[in-house]
Amino acid sequence: MDDVTSESVFSRTKPVQWTADVAVIGGPPCSSVEGVDERELESDADLAFAFRHAAGVIAADWYRQRKDDSLVLVVLYNYRHALELGLKAVIKSMIASLQFEEPAQKLTVEQEQVLARARSKHDLSLLLDDLSALAQHFQMPLPEVVRTACEKLHELDPDGQWFRYATVRSRTRGADSVAARPDPIYVDVPRLSQLAETACSALDDLLDRTHELQDWQTSLGPEHDQEAHRRAVLVTRQHHEDDLHQA
Template structure:
């Protein structure tokens, strides 16, 4: 027997027999639905971290789930803002066709800063709400901060990014951060 072998815990037994199955996919699944689910996972992990067991190995998965939730929500909101602007009669220079919006979203990928800026631009095109319609400064600042820490959606998922021989360690130095404050800021933004 290996002394340092970790104990493997089986999945918990479902409280009700109906919980043995899961239903996902279908016509009601979209980015906003998934965004809410990733936010819930981030919240569940954060609650576990703060209330049950402060395991610093959970910090990055918590941040990743909140970050991914924000990315999916931004993409859904961009699509919705473009459709609403067209519905409201927008005929400006910006091409808001569904195909062009999807092309832009693919190009922007996981870039929270550019996604937030795109949403902000599209919100300003919504005639019904006036030209002052935009993302609030605190939300934009938090999205830019998150972008600075994880530009392309891989820094919270991996220890090393890039391809050898140019791969770099994402966090070469140990950090001590106000994680509770960070999580609460992210949670407020996602809600």
């Protein structure tokens, strides 16, 4: 193998000789179906899939070879981050639908706060509550498995830091760092994977349904009456129920 240098590993220009060893991350902004700029290769939904996939691969490897249990922390972190990104993707998409309905009006203060949390917060409990309220508005009930998975992971890691470190900053102001897991926690890894995978799939389904709604919005044009919005939501929900019956 050639000597490894930063220039040989990373490049901002396309390689002269393309090989299967080269991965591409990032990309120029493109206009998403919601009318919000998304990075072509790196939307929240895409990264949620990546973290979810990584968690599944590591969990399967741990189960097959019974490797060091510290790997399970990486599984937990990746599933937690996948759920965080999944929640944020659906929230942003639903807020974009609200903006499309009333393009001449600004978001309410509450909606701006929801969007700000989706852009910067890592608290699964807050994001879960925000999505639950939005889902109710769109007549898309939040699946219970999403709530269960997020609440369980939030108990163990309230801010996205506790799975990443052995010690974390104490929640008590002025106190020293504390052990992230002072008492043993016993994790059924296959059941963890089943719960997290089901919750991630449920969020994917919510995002798909929101995108379907946006297709109807685009077809109908910006609506300023609640009846037209209600019709689009009902059509989307009926299509979802038809898919469930056919499954």
